[in-house]
Amino acid sequence: MAVDRQAGPAFGKVLREARLRADLTQKMLAERASLSTRTIQHLEAGRGLPYADTAGRLAVALDLVGLERETFEQTARLARARMRHPRSAPGAPPTSLDAATPWPGNLRQPFTSFIGREEEIRRVLTTFETTNLVTLVGVGGVGKTRLAIEVAQRASNLYADGAVFVELGGLSEPGLVPYQVATALRISEVPGAAMADTLVEGLRARRLLLVIDNCEHLLDACAALTRLLVQGCPELRVLLTSRVLLGVEGETVLRVPSLSLPVPGTTGNVETSEAAKLFVARARSTAPRFAITPENEKAIASVCIQLEGIPLALELAAARVRSLGVSELATRLHACFSLLTGGEAERPARQQTLRAAVDWSYALLSESERACFARLSVFNGGSSLEAIEAVCGIESTSTQSVVDVLAQLVDKSLLTVEPLPDGSVRYRLLEPLRQYAAERLAEMGAAEVARTRHADHYCAALARRWQPVWWGPELAERLGWVERELENLRTALNWLLSIDGLDLVLRVLYALGPFWLVSSRVGEGYRRTAAAVAKLPLEAEPNAARAGAVVWCGGLAVQDGQHAVGQNMLQRGLDMARRCDDALAQAYALMWLAITAGLAQQTQLACSYAAQGLAVSRERGYGALEGMCLRVLAQAAFEAGDLDEAWRLSEEGLRAGRQAHHPPSIAWALETLGFIRFKQGLYSAARTFFEESLAQGRGMLAAPIRQNTIVCLALVALEEGDLVEAFEHARDALEMPLSVPGGRASQALPLEALAQIAVAARQPAAALRLAGAASARRRLALTPSQHAQLERWLHRARALLDSPGADAAWLVGQLMSTEAVLTEVRALQASIIPPKRAT
Helix, strand or coil, rough: CCCCCCCCHHHHHHHHHHHHCCCCHHHHHHHHCCCCCHHHHHHHHCCCCCCCCHHHHHHHHHHHHHHHHHHHHHHHHHHHHHCCCCCCCCCCCCCCCCCCCCCCCCCCCCCCCCCCCCCHHHHHHCCCCCCEEEEEEEECCHHHHHHHHHHHHHHHHCCCCCCEEEEECCCCCHHHHHHHHHHCCCCCCCCCCHHHHHHHHHHHCCCCEEEECCCCCHHHHHHHHHHHHHHHHCCEEEEEEEEECCCCCCCCCECCCCCCCCCCCCCCCCHHHHHHHHHHHHHHHHCCCCCCEEEEEHHHHHHHHHHHCCCHHHHHHHHHHHHHHHHHHHHHHHHHHHHHCCCCCCCCHHHHHHHHHHHHHCCCCCCCHHHHHHHHHHCCCCCCHHHHHCCCCCCCCCCCCCHHHHHHHHHHCEEEECCCCCCCCCCCCCCCCCCCHHEEEEEEEEEEEEHHHHHHHHHHHHHHCCCCCCCCHHHHHHHHHHHHHHHHHHHHEEEHHHHHHHHHHHHHHHHHHHHHHHHHHHHHHHHHHHHHHHCCCCCCCCHHHHHHHHHHHHHHHHHCHHHHHHHHHHHEEEEEHHCCHHHHHHHHHHHHHHHHHHCCCCCHHHHHHHHHHHHHEEEEEEHHHHHHHHHHHHHHHHHCHHHHHHHHHHHHHHHHHHHHHCCHHHHHHEEEEEEEHHHCCHHHHHHHHHHHHHHHHHHCCCCHHHHHHHHHHHHHHHHCCHHHHHHHHHHHHHHHHHHCCCCHHHHHHHHHHHHHHHHHHCCCCHHHHHHHHHHHCCCCCCCCHHHHHHHHHHHHHHHCCHHHHHHHHHHHCCCCCCCHHHHHHHHHHHHHHHCCCCC
């Protein structure tokens, strides 16, 4: 029987951690549980799993009670289930080729302790035993997010691939929901496929808890994506938080109540209520000596009851204990509620209560603090101090600086400070507070001014860092800045389009063009740029921003698999760039046209464009673009069989890329040098070039380009006779399009490598099936050298079969689904890398 080898180690880790928390040695635990020390050693080493009664004895010996005991025993049950029904068992759902590798979790460690909610946590975990979709529903501020994070942290050991958290609070565009989920899962985009379909493909066989937070403002998009995920991924568990249920079939809705309250009119029971525990804990963060006493327990109970146990309201109130004291706080809170009762009739009562709590906190702010708080609502995903100073500037009549005002807002728990790895900090309004602040900004009549200042700041900040030139020693830092500010840049672009700021939008999109490429967000970049370019009249007078945006629209279309659209757009952009005499846009256009022609194997045309681009780039000192054009010329020389010329051009490109500090052009030059050494049969030297190419391009090259280099490493190992290494590289390359957008088309190249490996493994029928599957997926023809390499091996496969058998295998391969292809690859893996015998 197949065995899931992750089950034992997963439980062993849980057992060891529980034993260490109990301060027991293995011998002491064995004696308590009436087991042998050797049994404990084997369990912790992952070499076995306990039966139910043994797990129960261990739980008692470890002094586990309540939820801890239930979680421990459930971990043992699930581990045994995984042992009986591993992913690779016959009839199991299709899976990525190495589905045992846990997904990188991203659960953040909260800054504050978690209090209460034990019953809610138990309900969620129990519900997930019978369903795969749970939505936590409740009013803003009731603690849905914090509860979801706590569930994920406690349950992550129950899922082989852990737990991943996705925040949607700062997202405003429904179409970006799948991309936000993909970013959290570290799933990259591959041209030509819907991101939602790719997510399903990548998660199909994963045992993962996916938490998607703040869905209410993107309800339809979240419902559509969730429906696809739960239908296509049977091992996936999805936990959503929303103010409104999604209405997806199979959805289990758990309403998150307020925290339990003290019993009104009684004494001595305040410390047992969850609301009071939370209030006291948060008050101690600003007043460390604060505690429940006979003198203040009635006031504490009054605050908790007036705020109806809503966590956000309690935290806001607790922040005032240091300055007001709890008795004065209870009195003022009651008076404030008297002034603000009712509100909008259609709002739930608790939402009105939360609004009253925030209104009360807002009323305590100075005019400068109110203005800054309201203006902070224009930021999405947080902001730096520099940005806040530019957008939220304090009036000249105020004696306070922005830094002073921010400190006050932080002290009053209206603003969150998040430290960054470089030692700086980022400020962020929690989403309910951001929405409240946005309403205040609109009431002030200042929303348009603030949003325009926000857009102007981010456009200017982007221009300072880049212009549209993406190379130099600061490239990594620049990429990091755009990643952090992407939500703000999206917000700025949307606002500018709404106020007819098209030229500024085009300038920003021109500068962002390379970012979409290197960050594997080609689809989003193309859609945004195409939407803006569509608003540009054909007779519009060209300028640098307009020409550059049109050029990058074409380049991104090519990368998105839309070659004809891209080529037409590039020709238009080149004409515009020449008319306005913008050399950089011309160089970009010529480079992209050369690459596009090369992909279509129009070699003469590709070389013509590359030579023109090279001349412009050298004249103006665009070293990175010089390197990219030299790559096209070197590739043409290589395919023509002139290896000496290809080597010379590649070395020139390498020098140009290094002088420009441009990792992509460096990586491409190294890859071409590797091709040459491979062609010459110098496989060790080829491997060195390919490995260095991958290292140089890490984080700077889109997935299809990295995939090509990994396939090259597989072919090197194949020629050296190392089938295990060859298979592992080819499998890694195949997994990229399986787990990221664009599945089918990007499977072609690694499947062709696997076909060659199957020939070497003396499996000719499998080789022809894999090659047939690749041919059905391929959108662009192989280069002559690639075709010759493949045919050299397939000729051997055909020689080992009769003609009808070879033709039949090829035809079967052309009709194979992704699931069938994976089954074929797993069979090949078993023949090359036999599973170790279980011990």
